[in-house]
């Protein structure tokens with residue numbers, strides 16, 4: 001199995017991905033160019049580990065070893081020189097990622113597997129400048145936030161990735177407890193983000209039409225469809241309900257539902273007014289600034305409890 005991991009970029013995703021590999025006894029080298037950002041990486045991983053301890057996911061005694069497996073670098077070359085698998089988590093800009101892959105190709109061993117955590121960019125242009133051999137060892141591994149908790153990693157099997165490389169990458173992520181989804185086609189957003197945005201489009205439209213207030217729409221989602229989705233996928237739900245039932249519902253309702261091809265006007269208005277959600281104190285709900293740290297912690301706690309419960313399901 002791949003055991004020497006490199007992570008490029010120590011922001012929101014990179015520090016969590018580094019933590020997730022270290023939690024499962026793998027050696028991690030993390031390259032982060034910003035000194036300010038570097039200082040916050042280990043404290044942030046320590047804080048996440050403390051929550052895992054509180055929720056009895058890991059033992060308190062294991063935390064120093066987890067942190068000890070992560071070595072932080074201010075230079076790229078020494079960070080990646082001996083790595084077997086390197087995943088980049090730098091900002092979502094094609095030209096930055098293209099330049100980084102060209103450098104990684106030069107600095108890494110010929111056998112190193114490279115990956116991008118891109119959410120919305122296509123893999124092919126990102127690696128077009130690399131040799132066919134390297135393109136065959138380069139893939140998308142798309143994590144969900146927060147990476148230490150969320151089990152999903154979508155992995156590309158398209159492009160030049162060979163079946164052996166796909167298998168090695170999927171096995172690595174499965175070995176650290178992740179649930180992998182194999183993606184066969186290079187489409188923006190892969191699977192999970194597209195499903196999420198489809199739901200969000202209808203939810204934003206319902207509130208804009210005044211069908212219900214925010215709390216009632218969220219109750220309908222959490223205790224209706226999302227309650228089932230936590231344990232049963234949409235295609236399983238469709239089979240349980242009967243495809244004839246889904247066919248009739250689609251014929252009756254889809255023509256009535258939101259089919260916009262751009263973001264919700266309501267969300268656009270809120271953003272223009274500076275109502276960005278928790279980070280600005282108001283979005284669809286209002287947040288007392290003093291209560292925000294506790295709210296964030298409670299959000300992570302709910303995810304962790306969900307993670308523990310989900311271990312019973314295949």
Ligand SMILES: NC(=O)c1ccc[n+]([C@@H]2O[C@H](COP(=O)([O-])OP(=O)(O)OC[C@H]3O[C@@H](n4cnc5c(N)ncnc54)[C@H](O)[C@@H]3O)[C@@H](O)[C@H]2O)c1
Pocket residue numbers: 008009010011012013014031032033034037088089090091092093096100117118119120142143144145
């Ligand atoms: N935030 C999410 O919820 C999320 C979820 C899944 C995937 N992604 C994807 O993960 C990637 C990273 O997103 P993020 O939210 O962690 O971004 P971020 O802005 O929080 O972190 C990016 C980090 O990369 C560093 N960086 C900038 N240029 C660099 C370079 N040339 N080399 C090395 N490091 C560099 C920055 O200093 C920063 O610490 C993006 O491609 C994004 O689309 C994000």
